[in-house]
Amino acid sequence: MSGEPLLSVQDLVVEYPVRGGTFRAVDGIGFDVPRGGSLAIVGESGCGKSTTARAIVRLLRPTSGRILLDGVDLAALPEKRLRPLRRRVQMIFQDPYGSLDPHLTAEQIVAEPLRLAGVRARAERSRRAAELLDRVGLPSSALHRRPAEFSGGQRQRIGIARALAGGPELLVCDEATSALDVSVQAQVLDLLRGLQAETGLTFIVISHNLGVVREISSRVVVMKEGRIVEAGPTDAVLSAPSDPYTRALRRAALDPATMKGRKPRAIVSSLGS
Numbered sequence: 001m002s003g004e005p006l007l008s009v010q011d012l013v014v015e016y017p018v019r020g021g022t023f024r025a026v027d028g029i030g031f032d033v034p035r036g037g038s039l040a041i042v043g044e045s046g047c048g049k050s051t052t053a054r055a056i057v058r059l060l061r062p063t064s065g066r067i068l069l070d071g072v073d074l075a076a077l078p079e080k081r082l083r084p085l086r087r088r089v090q091m092i093f094q095d096p097y098g099s100l101d102p103h104l105t106a107e108q109i110v111a112e113p114l115r116l117a118g119v120r121a122r123a124e125r126s127r128r129a130a131e132l133l134d135r136v137g138l139p140s141s142a143l144h145r146r147p148a149e150f151s152g153g154q155r156q157r158i159g160i161a162r163a164l165a166g167g168p169e170l171l172v173c174d175e176a177t178s179a180l181d182v183s184v185q186a187q188v189l190d191l192l193r194g195l196q197a198e199t200g201l202t203f204i205v206i207s208h209n210l211g212v213v214r215e216i217s218s219r220v221v222v223m224k225e226g227r228i229v230e231a232g233p234t235d236a237v238l239s240a241p242s243d244p245y246t247r248a249l250r251r252a253a254l255d256p257a258t259m260k261g262r263k264p265r266a267i268v269s270s271l272g273s
């Protein structure tokens, strides 16, 4: 994990057009993610985590700043030049129910990015899709079933197989487990950890759940109102946070009564911070 970071985000600003002007959702943030490493982004609802993720995978175009992938600035690239790089950065979404095309079978869902990556022969795409679905722990009977026939955890596995299909170097997981039951969350986290160990994949994990962050990421940045208020090794930041906001997040996470089914914004305000 030495040398140049795989991803370097510098002075990133994202503004949304709103009635009468713009709203600055991300306000000049920066961080590095080493190759084969992981970074978690945490913070209250609305602090700009998803906006950051969407900018990194260029689902939206940043207002300013740099997103260097191996030194190439994704922020500035026009769509046409971005296309060959898209395969290298993939995203897993929060909602395993909404993010899969209901009309396609699991095999077709996973085979599509293979086609886009230039795998021409249909038989080869089918073979690789079956391999990927097996790798994420789905049985071969899953191949010809459609999303409605799977559980939430199984659908998230299909989403992970789809994200892996193009052979990405960076996987951005936006609340990838938060729609799932706790025991299924643990299984999906195990799968992601296993993939990281096996393949050296680099991860960005976005979560409001500090337990998930501890499990999966060695480094963390804490965001508040579009800015980074604290950053460092996960254990250090979460064990001895220096920022009052991180301390409030942590207190809330340690208290199961306040945490149950609630998001940090509500919890932080209930703590009076």
Ligand SMILES: Nc1ncnc2c1ncn2[C@@H]1O[C@H](COP(=O)(O)OP(=O)(O)OP(=O)(O)O)[C@@H](O)[C@H]1O
Binding pocket: 016, 017, 018, 023, 025, 043, 044, 045, 046, 047, 048, 049, 050, 051, 052, 208
């Ligand atoms: N398309 C949009 N137009 C205008 N404002 C937006 C848009 N998308 C997001 N925002 C605003 O930008 C801010 C950051 O939103 P974002 O979704 O990045 O937050 P988040 O930290 O991911 O929240 P959550 O944890 O609830 O998903 C919020 O105040 C949100 O209301």
